Amino acid sequence: MTGDDRPILELDEVSAAYGPYRALFGVSFSVARGAVVALLGPNGAGKSTVARVASGLVPASSGSVRVDGRDVAGEPAWRIARFGLAHVPEGRGVFDSLSVEENLVLSFQRRGGRVQISASLEQAYERFPLLKERRQDRAGTLSGGQQRLLSLAKVLVAPPKVLVADELSLGLAPGVVDDVYAGLADVRREGTALVVVEQQVDRALALASSAVVLERGTVAYFGPPSGARAAVEEVVDRRARGRRQAASS
Amino acid sequence: MEQLLGFAVPGVPYGCAYAVFAVGLVLTYQTTGVFNVGYGAQAYVSAFIFAWLVDDHAWPTWAAFVCAVVIVGPGLGLALDRFLFRRIPSSNTTAKIVTGLSLLVGIPALLPVVFGNQNLVGAPSIVFNPDTVYFHLGADVPVNGIYLSAVLLTVVMLVVLVLLLRTTRLGLEMRAAVESPRLLELEGVNARRVTATAWAVCGLMAGLAGVLLAPTEVTVQAQDYVTLMVAAIAAAAIAALRSMPVAAVVAVLIGVLSLTAQGYLPTSSFWYSAALPAFPFLVLVGALLFVPGLRHLDEATDPLSSVDPPPPPPVAGVRGREVDRLVRTVFFALLFAAVVSMLTWMPPTWETVLNQGMAYSVVFLSVTLLTGTAGQLSLAQATLAGIAAFTAGQLANHLGLDFLVGGAVGAVAASVVAGVLALASLRLRGLGLALMTLAAALLFDVAIFPAQAVSGGTGGITLEPRWLPLDLFAPNGHAYFLVVLLVLVLCAGGVALVQRGTVGRFLAAMRGSELGAAGIGVNLPWQRVLAFALSGALAGVGGALLAIQQTVIAPGEFNYQLSLAFVVIVVTTGVGTVEGAIQAGIGLVVVQQLMQYAPQRLQGLTFVLFALGALAYAAHPEGVVELEKRRWTERAERVLARRHRAPATPAVTGRP
Numbered sequence: 020m021t022g023d024d025r026p027i028l029e030l031d032e033v034s035a036a037y038g039p040y041r042a043l044f045g046v047s048f049s050v051a052r053g054a055v056v057a058l059l060g061p062n063g064a065g066k067s068t069v070a071r072v073a074s075g076l077v078p079a080s081s082g083s084v085r086v087d088g089r090d091v092a093g094e095p096a097w098r099i100a101r102f103g104l105a106h107v108p109e110g111r112g113v114f115d116s117l118s119v120e121e122n123l124v125l126s127f128q129r130r131g132g133r134v135q136i137s138a139s140l141e142q143a144y145e146r147f148p149l150l151k152e153r154r155q156d157r158a159g160t161l162s163g164g165q166q167r168l169l170s171l172a173k174v175l176v177a178p179p180k181v182l183v184a185d186e187l188s189l190g191l192a193p194g195v196v197d198d199v200y201a202g203l204a205d206v207r208r209e210g211t212a213l214v215v216v217e218q219q220v221d222r223a224l225a226l227a228s229s230a231v232v233l234e235r236g237t238v239a240y241f242g243p244p245s246g247a248r249a250a251v252e253e254v255v256d257r258r259a260r261g262r263r264q265a266a267s268s
Numbered sequence: 269m270e271q272l273l274g275f276a277v278p279g280v281p282y283g284c285a286y287a288v289f290a291v292g293l294v295l296t297y298q299t300t301g302v303f304n305v306g307y308g309a310q311a312y313v314s315a316f317i318f319a320w321l322v323d324d325h326a327w328p329t330w331a332a333f334v335c336a337v338v339i340v341g342p343g344l345g346l347a348l349d350r351f352l353f354r355r356i357p358s359s360n361t362t363a364k365i366v367t368g369l370s371l372l373v374g375i376p377a378l379l380p381v382v383f384g385n386q387n388l389v390g391a392p393s394i395v396f397n398p399d400t401v402y403f404h405l406g407a408d409v410p411v412n413g414i415y416l417s418a419v420l421l422t423v424v425m426l427v428v429l430v431l432l433l434r435t436t437r438l439g440l441e442m443r444a445a446v447e448s449p450r451l452l453e454l455e456g457v458n459a460r461r462v463t464a465t466a467w468a469v470c471g472l473m474a475g476l477a478g479v480l481l482a483p484t485e486v487t488v489q490a491q492d493y494v495t496l497m498v499a500a501i502a503a504a505a506i507a508a509l510r511s512m513p514v515a516a517v518v519a520v521l522i523g524v525l526s527l528t529a530q531g532y533l534p535t536s537s538f539w540y541s542a543a544l545p546a547f548p549f550l551v552l553v554g555a556l557l558f559v560p561g562l563r564h565l566d567e568a569t570d571p572l573s574s575v576d577p578p579p580p581p582p583v584a585g586v587r588g589r590e591v592d593r594l595v596r597t598v599f600f601a602l603l604f605a606a607v608v609s610m611l612t613w614m615p616p617t618w619e620t621v622l623n624q625g626m627a628y629s630v631v632f633l634s635v636t637l638l639t640g641t642a643g644q645l646s647l648a649q650a651t652l653a654g655i656a657a658f659t660a661g662q663l664a665n666h667l668g669l670d671f672l673v674g675g676a677v678g679a680v681a682a683s684v685v686a687g688v689l690a691l692a693s694l695r696l697r698g699l700g701l702a703l704m705t706l707a708a709a710l711l712f713d714v715a716i717f718p719a720q721a722v723s724g725g726t727g728g729i730t731l732e733p734r735w736l737p738l739d740l741f742a743p744n745g746h747a748y749f750l751v752v753l754l755v756l757v758l759c760a761g762g763v764a765l766v767q768r769g770t771v772g773r774f775l776a777a778m779r780g781s782e783l784g785a786a787g788i789g790v791n792l793p794w795q796r797v798l799a800f801a802l803s804g805a806l807a808g809v810g811g812a813l814l815a816i817q818q819t820v821i822a823p824g825e826f827n828y829q830l831s832l833a834f835v836v837i838v839v840t841t842g843v844g845t846v847e848g849a850i851q852a853g854i855g856l857v858v859v860q861q862l863m864q865y866a867p868q869r870l871q872g873l874t875f876v877l878f879a880l881g882a883l884a885y886a887a888h889p890e891g892v893v894e895l896e897k898r899r900w901t902e903r904a905e906r907v908l909a910r911r912h913r914a915p916a917t918p919a920v921t922g923r924p
Contacts, residue, residue: 036577037575037576037577037578038577038578039577040577040578071575074454075453076450076453076454076572076575077575095453095458095460096450096453096454097452097453097454097455097456097457097458097459098456100453100454100455100456101456105454106454108451108454108571108572110571111571112451112454112571113451114443114444114447114448114451115447116443116446116447117440117443117444117447121440121443124440125440125441125444125452125455125457126455128437128440129455129456129457
């Protein structure tokens, strides 16, 4: 892995739309191997859409997406996942109707036989003992934070090349957010590159090696985390001014 | 004891037949998320093709079996997935049910058209010879090959499927794909292929059931077929569509209990003639009312559903003023032309046909109000129409009441029944509600309408001219036409007003989101009862009108299949608007009449055409008519916009 300086994830002039509603306009940025990119911006800026385009849930209408040097635009999501990109979507990222253990098995069984699955399960339970306690319960009965930990457990045991984590802290108590971010740090230590979509700017920037700030479907800032704070404030300011103008006219 | 065994044992093959279908329903629901009421139709296809190959083409049994079960069964399942269910978003329960319904309505009508009529024959029993008595239970209850084959088939199928679903990798992926195909894709699994496999497996099971059940006494036809499906649905419901073993056990119990009771009850009693046929429906109603799991069906929603683009806005919202004026003018001109034609040159045959179409339109307006506006799916609209028709008939018969007045009383009666039905099913929604109304419709079909006191027995009620004030039967008097037209205009206007008024807004809010509607202070139970009651009244009025024209109100006239066809037809043309209902009514009778000129063999195609239309519903839930309307409106807007931009140039033809 060392010595290869090709980015692990690269978006080049990507546009995307939901039916007739366009959401992204030529978004470009790249994620280096093992790096952490914070993806910031106000509501509706297109953060989740960027995440979805990267994982293939929403097809890019133009531009190219490269995972590990391979152009994946137009590929179905399941193939992109096999190329080594994992995406934990916003809100619920686990199967409600399956048990905790079934959720884990579903994730592990693609990679190995029965023996390996049970080894992986052991590993996951070791890192998150709480999951072992509740392994027979339906995942839908877990709390929001526990569900995020379940998502992270899948990723930790079989680390992907790059993890796109969409709003992991959304709706969680501060203490639980700490746990989730501890999990993210663990994932990073495994050598996985991270794209962290976040509303809580400080949390994300503390972990990040670079930052992207989105504004209405375009990239307003792409650079080191130190400059991101100001960029975010600028974007928010511009938006507020735009609103006031719209209201007064 | 000996007698009990003697009565109970013959119930076993029936029970096993129910069980095979019940397990199939649970399997399809668990692996594809669709409560496939068309499952029975799938089984029928395989049985039919098997019979066709063996009888007409003298294929050896094994070859016919391979073709009908191993090839056609999964092939049909794959086709259903590829062309229908894949296009329906998993959250759209109504679309899924309607698509299943159109299969149920369409497939049995289509097969004789393609292959000619067949007498279903079954595969010779695989292991046991059907005629050999293998042993006796007790002293003299013979157990022959049919019993053993049925039990063996059921047990093997059950074990295989439970193992598949609970212990294999594929089973886990299937269950995951039901909840969220996208989330499964993020795990690196090709969700489409998993779902297609699930459909293929279900198709195989359906084919197997269809072919193997035919040699038992249970033929997959007509009335038996209904009982079979209802018993299966009831058993699946008691298992909360979750546990296959529970479904199988309940199904066998239903079969055994029915036959045992049949043995003990005297054949002349009320219990034998009415309660016994109604037994499976009562079980279904009981399950719907008391099994808690059924209230939470379809609650596991796809967390990634927001990835789908939002639906397009309705036509009325995007129509410009100029186009709007044009549309209105043309509409009134056409209406005027239609009325004048009917009163002057229209041949009597076609006048009768169009009158019937208008009567149907009134019934269809009830679907518009209930399903289109309030978002509640009812499969009992024909039953409600029948209630009004029989009420009017009996009132005229016994009290000499004018049939039109009786029809109004009947509409009130239908409205009350609908309201009671709504009250009884307040805790159900979506699939549960659809099943509840279906059970009610079947209950009326089997136990209430055939009763002497309701319909006068199998002959039905014949309308007498003295019951009617005007000479409504006179071929060219146009009285009936004017009455129906008046009623239709009143009902259509009424529905349009309701849709635009406060009640309509409440109902639309309820359709959009029950939670959201409750949040802004909509009294959901009351609105739902109101919607059902209004819709019941409309169906009743339409039913009475239909009865006047048919002159004989027969018990089979308003059966559940008609209810299913009603829903399918209306959603095809457009369930959201009054125009949709009228176009559905007129379209139905015109197509039916045109079919009269077609060769005998194609007669059954009417419902197939509408079923095909409902399949378009999968892609365009707003309905075919609405879809075309939007296209034309957009076209008109474009032309107008172009003309405004360049007023000097003559009309532009062709594309730049």
